[in-house]
Amino acid sequence: MEAQKYVWEGAIPLQIHLNESEVTTLPPPPPALILAPRIGYLPLLIPLIKPHFAATLPPGVDTVWFDYKGLPLKWYIPTGVLFDLLCAEPERPWNLTVHFRGYPNNLLIPCEGEDSVKWSFINSLKEADYIISGNCKNVMHMSQFDQLELWHSVMNGNLEAYLRTSSKLKFGIVEDEYTLKIDLCSQKSRKTTGEVGMGGQMKTGKIPVRLYIWSVSEDFEDFEDMPKIDSWDKISYINQPIEIHREEGKCFTLHDALKSLMPEFLVDKSLIDEESFRLEGEDEQVILSEDLSSNRMAAEGREISCQSVESTCTSGAAEIKLVRIQGIEPKLEIPFSWVVNNLKNPEHFLHICVCLKFPQVNSLDR
């Protein structure tokens, strides 16, 4: 599965600056340059970062945390998701500040290093298990050894080891008959849909999803001009499973999935313009990022054509300006099952960053 490989190899270049007030030497230490895996977590980078600054830190106990332009970063959100969410216009390298003191306990859950991250991961995995199979048995019955191996494969970005260990979880993948049909039609033997046959398909159509939504009130030419997110209160976090509704002859698209969580928005007609189905050489809609070769995604997307989404004009609703998953902006018409199978994180959650634009007139008063 090529796509999953690209996701696992995706990384964000970070430039980590030590918090000014913790610099005790002159000249101040240069920032640390770290390549952070998308599917990883910031606290896991501390062993790489600390050596750069150890000599200059004031005495005391370390309580490490990061901030981006003053916003303390939630360490249990995968690094790639934080980047997609907080950098509408991708910043490379991404400039973060590291703190070794003064942990904001009133805002952030404490982090005791790798252990905290591991347990957060395992708890999310359990939650995904529960959503998919109705109980936590798959994860609970995994031996401590296997759980550790799974966790280590994520920490080390080892996809092979991950696939090996996670097959014991028997989660299966989402039935993706739609992509399979295309495959048969084109008579290519591509590995992409090979997994559909093995490992079993999901019994329920419930998908673990974490949605991060922020909103703007006007159009912006460049993402750079968008107002910065300076507080977590500006982001709505929706942790809710999406249920796939299968209808005869119709594929359940990413758009359908989002709509099920936010039924009152309106899709801008331009987003589903017929023109955009035929991809030219340079596809502006799919932003190329160093961290993920979206050309591949575009290529696969090209082969998928769906019925166009009907756009109904309802007033007072919001418009989707941006949908970002694993650093790419998938077309909303792509089958949701493909998105889930290929773009989900190792704990089996699909993290989606969405920017909505609300109309100027406040028609939401009731």
Next chain:
Amino acid sequence: MDVSSWDGTLSLNEFSLAAQAFEEKWKISNSASPPWLWVNAPIRPFVASQKVDGFLSMENICLLRPSEDNGAEVSRLEEEKTSLSEKEEAIDDATLVHSNHHEVHYYDFHIVYSASYRVPVLYFRGYDSDGLPLQLNEIEKDLPACSAKVLLESKWTFITQEEHPYFNRPWYKLHPCGTSEWMKLLFLDEAVLAESKVAIELHLVSWFSVVGQVIGLRVPIEMVNGRIN
């Protein structure tokens, strides 16, 4: 709803119905105790407005050190504190509980619906008399002995510290992954609960009769016994 085939979970709508019923029954049979209050979830304009989204809240609860036999007394000492300060004597707040030689701890409890587990989840946080948040090892001392023991054994899976689903602040929560299983068992015992409406209304009462014990909040007998009426 056929109780025998019930999986122990409930929908968001059922949760809000159950919460209403719980709120009322608590008030009736537990009038000396502070009430549970329904709080509407913060408005997110783009999420379906037809959904009744909210949680039950009971805040500023003082958990005194649990006595040997029972769970902790629930009382609201806040009012008493205020009246003390009105007297112009230098009264040390600590004298209020000096007899126990224990610091007074205050707790906020929220019962929130989990869309992932489809069950109610108890979120809580504690703080000392200066308003400083309590760490888990301090909270542990306020819990009944058996809970403290479980806490020790399953540090990361029993009580976890997570963000409150609606507020960007760290809260503690009782991990919900076993809830549907034991709820199912609870209801299986009650032949009377064949009627679905009754079952939903009693959901939170039954749920709390178990969960409350974990943190040392007693459910009055009347609430539990009064079910059949």
